[in-house]
Amino acid sequence: GENVEQHPSTLSVQEGDSAVIKCTYSDSASNYFPWYKQELGKRPQLIIDIRSNVGEKKDQRIAVTLNKTAKHFSLHITETQPEDSAVYFCAASGAGGTSYGKLTFGQGTILTVHP
Amino acid sequence: EAQVTQNPRYLITVTGKKLTVTCSQNMNHEYMSWYRQDPGLGLRQIYYSMNVEVTDKGDVPEGYKVSRKEKRNFPLILESPSPNQTSLYFCASSRRTGTASYEQYFGPGTRLTVT
Secondary structure (H helix, E strand, O other), X not given: OOOEEXXXXXXXXXXXXXXXXXXXXXOOOOOEEEEEEEOOOXXXXXXXXXXXXXXXXXXXXXXXXXXXXXXXXXXXXXXXXXXXXXXXXXXXXXXOHHHOOOEEEOOOEEEEEEO | XXXXXXXXXXXXXXXXXXXXXXXXXXXXXXXXEEEEEEOOOEEEEEEEEEEOOEEEEOOOOOOOEEOOOOOOEOOEEEOOOOHHHOEEEEEEEEEEEEOOEEEEEEOOOEEEEEO
């Protein structure tokens, strides 16, 4: 089955700096890669996602890049703010048949943004 | 209001006493999933369902059962709970947002303690 590795497990930055979180996946059939943000005591929420036919996607201060050949994808947050502090999870999913709906998450990255 | 609800939110029980955690969504989503969240391990999928009467194992199905008799409900059943099932459980429902992508909406979580 799919295996997703996420690094680093903790990341501490100063407000205004950029933050990068990286994930690798094992199943070359995976073609959907979402990122979720989980604030303390709350449920995970989707912040951005990318499909395998796209190399990069941006949404304001957040961007995700995908390298299918190397089987890794990354989350980039620019101009970080204290409210970006949370746990971030990457995930990977297959496309068709019974793979659709099966989502494998990384271990999570605790991001702390210091004012 | 579009939402995923879980009950109970908190549960303390003893080893071997059967329990059910209910999950309901009002968004007419086809896909529903159960996850457990443990420190350092991220979110791990227990079971998922692609539609009524269609379910499949996730990464950690042992000790759990599910059923999908109605589109809106997806209960998680622990026939004989054990202490290693102490965890934070999330139910999620999904809608397709593209050919090979979907956004998961998570419930508020159920914190289960098995003594």
